[in-house]
Amino acid sequence: MPVRAHSIWVIFLSFFIAYLLAIVPFPEWAMNYRPEWVPMVLIYWVMALPYRVGIGSAWAAGLLLDILEGSILGLNATALVIVAYVTLSLHLRLRMFSTLQQSGLVLALIGLNLILCNWLQIVTGQSVASNLMFLMAALTSAIIWPSLFQLLRQIRRGFDVH
Amino acid sequence: MFADNRFGYLQQVRFVLGYATTPVYWVADIPTRVSFWIDDVFVSRTDLLEENEGLRVELLEAQRELQLLESLTSENNRLRALNEATEFIGGEILSAEIINISPDPYSKRVLINKGARDGVFIGQALLDANGLMGQVDEVLPFTSWVLLITDSHHVIPVEVNRNGERALARGSRDAANQLELVFVTQTQDMRANDLLVSSGMGQVYPKNYPVAEIISVYSDPGQDFAIVKARPLAQLASTRHVMLIFAEEEVAVEPNLIPDLVPDAAFEEAPVVDRGEVGGSEVADSEVVESDSVAEIVPQVIDDQVSQLESEPIDQ
Numbered sequence: 001m002p003v004r005a006h007s008i009w010v011i012f013l014s015f016f017i018a019y020l021l022a023i024v025p026f027p028e029w030a031m032n033y034r035p036e037w038v039p040m041v042l043i044y045w046v047m048a049l050p051y052r053v054g055i056g057s058a059w060a061a062g063l064l065l066d067i068l069e070g071s072i073l074g075l076n077a078t079a080l081v082i083v084a085y086v087t088l089s090l091h092l093r094l095r096m097f098s099t100l101q102q103s104g105l106v107l108a109l110i111g112l113n114l115i116l117c118n119w120l121q122i123v124t125g126q127s128v129a130s131n132l133m134f135l136m137a138a139l140t141s142a143i144i145w146p147s148l149f150q151l152l153r154q155i156r157r158g159f160d161v162h
Numbered sequence: 163m164f165a166d167n168r169f170g171y172l173q174q175v176r177f178v179l180g181y182a183t184t185p186v187y188w189v190a191d192i193p194t195r196v197s198f199w200i201d202d203v204f205v206s207r208t209d210l211l212e213e214n215e216g217l218r219v220e221l222l223e224a225q226r227e228l229q230l231l232e233s234l235t236s237e238n239n240r241l242r243a244l245n246e247a248t249e250f251i252g253g254e255i256l257s258a259e260i261i262n263i264s265p266d267p268y269s270k271r272v273l274i275n276k277g278a279r280d281g282v283f284i285g286q287a288l289l290d291a292n293g294l295m296g297q298v299d300e301v302l303p304f305t306s307w308v309l310l311i312t313d314s315h316h317v318i319p320v321e322v323n324r325n326g327e328r329a330l331a332r333g334s335r336d337a338a339n340q341l342e343l344v345f346v347t348q349t350q351d352m353r354a355n356d357l358l359v360s361s362g363m364g365q366v367y368p369k370n371y372p373v374a375e376i377i378s379v380y381s382d383p384g385q386d387f388a389i390v391k392a393r394p395l396a397q398l399a400s401t402r403h404v405m406l407i408f409a410e411e412e413v414a415v416e417p418n419l420i421p422d423l424v425p426d427a428a429f430e431e432a433p434v435v436d437r438g439e440v441g442g443s444e445v446a447d448s449e450v451v452e453s454d455s456v457a458e459i460v461p462q463v464i465d466d467q468v469s470q471l472e473s474e475p476i477d478q
Contacts, residue, residue, distance in 0.1 A: 016189075
């Protein structure tokens, strides 16, 4: 029983920190390079514990992110649900991948997430996209992924989350 | 879902979820608060004395200007009463702090630490010490989002302080911290370094607060409109301490002082406001400016002086 309580606590805390990192103010020029922390943490948990963190959690996480970023409700939720679905269907393969391959897939997934968000923003008239620089966040995310993966793995094993 | 959001059915949901997000903002703001606290604690006595001295001088100057302002205000009121116009009564302000900025690089929004609990409402105007910053866009329980005047979706009705020419200032689409005046005809009298103040049309922003300074005017005879760029006076990127303005009550002056002028004034005021709000027909708007009655010009001049003075005490 205590183990179970622990596990939930750790997952929530990791998301909380991801939210913090997602909204910490950045200088103007670095805005496009901010790694997508919440989707990355989500990908990790879906991959590691697919029976615990799934599409429902992705939806909830996305709604919270929408409120935090002040974007239209359901924008990040929709994008994250799709990311979670793809991860869920690939999670067995993803675990077998080398770090580099994982990074490549994270690049694709975060890119998908960003394109979906951007597309939905344009459709709903929220954003004026001038160029494709917003995709740089996928690159920084992929670069950060290996260390984040190791960190979260250590935490998961340390706290015996399952 | 998106349709829901468009029509505002989910406003309540957002509001409730706002409770859940408050701790995140609070924690994210800790580093800034700690650094401010450190600044406050480790400040030397001489610095404090110097600052105190400086503030005292500023206060004296502000008080002197306030005395002048009072006489001008009463003079202005008398002239307005003669001219059958409405008068603004200065509103309350609530000081707030910017605690975050929008993570979306394409929108210019900031988060302030006052929300529904403090009586913030949608459309409320936000000021810093130098000028207008924006309007409240979304109210959460303890925080609210403010749309800055430089957002490319935002348009603010302004007038040139020098001559009262009206225009609409929109957030620039290419430069980060700039405004562009839209639908300015080639013949309108605007020059670089002109001060733009809010015109109070559109009924969102209070009148006569400084907004921006024109930095360049380019008129190409082949184009329909001149290209006018302006720099916002408020320090949108660096300030932390801001003010929210509470409803400036509009009080109509006794309607039967000069009966002859009543229909005229009422007739002329109304359509101008409409056009300013719609924002599509600035040409028609400028025609209205030209056809303004002579009686309008006198209070306009006084008005300008007041607004110049008004901007100073607020500065302090």
